[in-house]
Amino acid sequence: MPNLKSIRDRIKSVKNTKKITEAMRLVAxxxxxxxQEQVISTRPFADRLAQVLYGLxxxxxxxxxxxxxxxxxxxxxxxxxxxxxxxxxxxxYNSSIIKRAETRSRELTEQGINYKYLLIGRKxxxxxxRREAPISKTYNNQEKIPTADDASTVADEVLSAFLSGAVDRxxxxxxxxxSLISSKPVIQTxxxxxxxxxxxxxxxxxxxxTKGGELEVLRETITPPTKSFPRDMIxxxxxxxxxxxxxxxxxxxxxxxxxxxxxxxxxxSRMTAMSxxxxxxxxxxxxxxxxxxxxxxxxxxxxxxxxxGGANALG
Numbered sequence: 403m404p405n406l407k408s409i410r411d412r413i414k415s416v417k418n419t420k421k422i423t424e425a426m427r428l429v430a431x432x433x434x435x436x437x438q439e440q441v442i443s444t445r446p447f448a449d450r451l452a453q454v455l456y457g458l459x460x461x462x463x464x465x466x467x468x469x470x471x472x473x474x475x476x477x478x479x480x481x482x483x484x485x486x487x488x489x490x491x492x493x494x495y496n497s498s499i500i501k502r503a504e505t506r507s508r509e510l511t512e513q514g515i516n517y518k519y520l521l522i523g524r525k526x527x528x529x530x531x532r533r534e535a536p537i538s539k540t541y542n543n544q545e546k547i548p549t550a551d552d553a554s555t556v557a558d559e560v561l562s563a564f565l566s567g568a569v570d571r572x573x574x575x576x577x578x579x580x581s582l583i584s585s586k587p588v589i590q591t592x593x594x595x596x597x598x599x600x601x602x603x604x605x606x607x608x609x610x611x612t613k614g615g616e617l618e619v620l621r622e623t624i625t626p627p628t629k630s631f632p633r634d635m636i637x638x639x640x641x642x643x644x645x646x647x648x649x650x651x652x653x654x655x656x657x658x659x660x661x662x663x664x665x666x667x668x669x670x671s672r673m674t675a676m677s678x679x680x681x682x683x684x685x686x687x688x689x690x691x692x693x694x695x696x697x698x699x700x701x702x703x704x705x706x707x708x709x710x711g712g713a714n715a716l717g
Contacts, residue, residue, distance in 0.1 A: 436667030553658035
């Protein structure tokens, strides 16, 4: 017969665990909202920068532009900039991005190209250090939503590695935010920049709302207005010099946007994992309660039988 005390203790333990997972779910949901606000707050600068770059690229499209960040060279070494999280309890978020990085490294090896890891986040750092992978640089992934200063620090070092020739191409491996229950590891080439990549493209931002008492993500497509520079506009500096100064800012902005997407994906994955854990805890409590009631009823029945049996023996 099951021990009633052990069942009661287990029910209490599961209920306490549910309180923790529910609290973690609510914290992750609040942080996802802050990630949304951060994306929106950085959008005006990103849109204006894209407009200026688009206008300059259009102005220089018939000229020979010789800029280090746009110049492609023979690829001998690729820098793989991987963005992961610092903590677990977020489903397959970290394992998915690590597997994508390993797959890309194998592809480069098969092509006879060397690679170096530039790692953001404790999980990826610990994983690749244990396997003695070629790590060039490691960066701490902030617990808060990344800011422009965080992205600028990483972008400056990545830019220095590219300009010095330590790497011939830099590929960013991050998790694209799709919805609260879906994210996708993707690869984006950061350096060298492609002129056609400077054109403004439709972009998406997510909005966290509630529907029927449940959290829901709405994605909307925004196309910033692009204005061509007047043909008679006179620059105090040569347009190439302006473009050379703005391209590092564009690089930082690209990294910041990807980092914010990764952070939102991690928080959404953690919120989903904690929600599933809370649901499983509720089901387990129901199952244990049913088992407890059955065991308690069996114990009462057994006691009644023993009393009746004792009475019959005395009679």
